[in-house]
Amino acid sequence: MSAVLRKKLESSGGVPPKVLQNKPFWTTLEHTLSIWLNGVLQAEGELRLQSREVSPGAALADDLFGAYVYGFKSLDRDFVVAVSIDNLVAARFAAQKMQQDASRLAEAPQLFLQLLLEPTAKQLSESLATTFDMLGQDDEPPQSAPFDGLEIEGNCLVAYYLCDLDGQAFRIGVALKLDAVLALTNSASDDSLGGGTVGGTNGLSQPRVQNSSVQLDVVLDRVPMTVADCLRLVTGSVIELPGTHRSKLTITAKTVDGPVDIAQGELGVWKHQRAVRLKSPVDPAFLQEVVAT
Numbered sequence: 001m002s003a004v005l006r007k008k009l010e011s012s013g014g015v016p017p018k019v020l021q022n023k024p025f026w027t028t029l030e031h032t033l034s035i036w037l038n039g040v041l042q043a044e045g046e047l048r049l050q051s052r053e054v055s056p057g058a059a060l061a062d063d064l065f066g067a068y069v070y071g072f073k074s075l076d077r078d079f080v081v082a083v084s085i086d087n088l089v090a091a092r093f094a095a096q097k098m099q100q101d102a103s104r105l106a107e108a109p110q111l112f113l114q115l116l117l118e119p120t121a122k123q124l125s126e127s128l129a130t131t132f133d134m135l136g137q138d139d140e141p142p143q144s145a146p147f148d149g150l151e152i153e154g155n156c157l158v159a160y161y162l163c164d165l166d167g168q169a170f171r172i173g174v175a176l177k178l179d180a181v182l183a184l185t186n187s188a189s190d191d192s193l194g195g196g197t198v199g200g201t202n203g204l205s206q207p208r209v210q211n212s213s214v215q216l217d218v219v220l221d222r223v224p225m226t227v228a229d230c231l232r233l234v235t236g237s238v239i240e241l242p243g244t245h246r247s248k249l250t251i252t253a254k255t256v257d258g259p260v261d262i263a264q265g266e267l268g269v270w271k272h273q274r275a276v277r278l279k280s281p282v283d284p285a286f287l288q289e290v291v292a293t
Helices: 003-011 023-041 057-063 087-098 110-131 178-192 227-231 284-292
Strands: 047-056 068-073 080-085 143-145 155-165 168-177 216-219 249-255 258-270 273-278
Touching: 023 047, 023 087, 023 110, 023 155, 023 168, 023 178, 023 258, 023 273, 047 057, 047 168, 057 080, 057 155, 068 110, 080 110, 080 155, 087 110, 087 168, 110 168, 155 178, 168 178, 216 258, 249 273, 249 284
Parallel strands: none
Antiparallel strands: 047 155, 068 080, 068 143, 080 168, 155 168, 216 249, 249 258, 258 273
């Protein structure tokens, strides 16, 4: 390793340059954490990166700091190793659950807060694994495991983010297997070399395709209704949406044959504005139609 490369790695916390330069990865990671944290805090705030570094798995217990640390393990595809949550997040989450003032719960027994936070920490690990297509066999999510007892081979990528709300900085940290992150980065690089081939569809790089436009709609839910019930709708009528969830949105595109479902998404916040993040690839059949027309 050259002295120049060694100096660059040291200044970047040992994170490989190609991982640092993988903007889609960092954008997706930040967005996923932001959606989770805003839900936990019941408030909308923008995350900012505090630090990122590579930590040997054997030393992760020393490098990963936080009042509450949760470990995870997957038999097939290790990706999310641990989630770190600070005391401010814990107190605010407990306050929402218990309908009490957060300042009073900041001194609550640590074991109580640890157990209270465990399901939502697991939810974050599942969200990260799903978002980055790192679920195990048969879509098995990461399983909770005592952090102190984890045997972690190789290195981990440790990233901390801060969210400023009400004059306080709430911190969330994640530890991901570095080899899995590198695999994602290499896969993204391979896709970028495909010359406009997405899902086996050629021709997307042609100027006429690139310069065309399509209208997208985000559908919250679809409800079957009789014509009679529809005719009774007036201003102020309430339509119940029992199955609606902000993580289950449908993105549709308007085509010559009418609207077509092309992807799934979830609602969140990005740069202080409402935004939708895709949870699935765009339907290859739609891409083929775009090229054909």
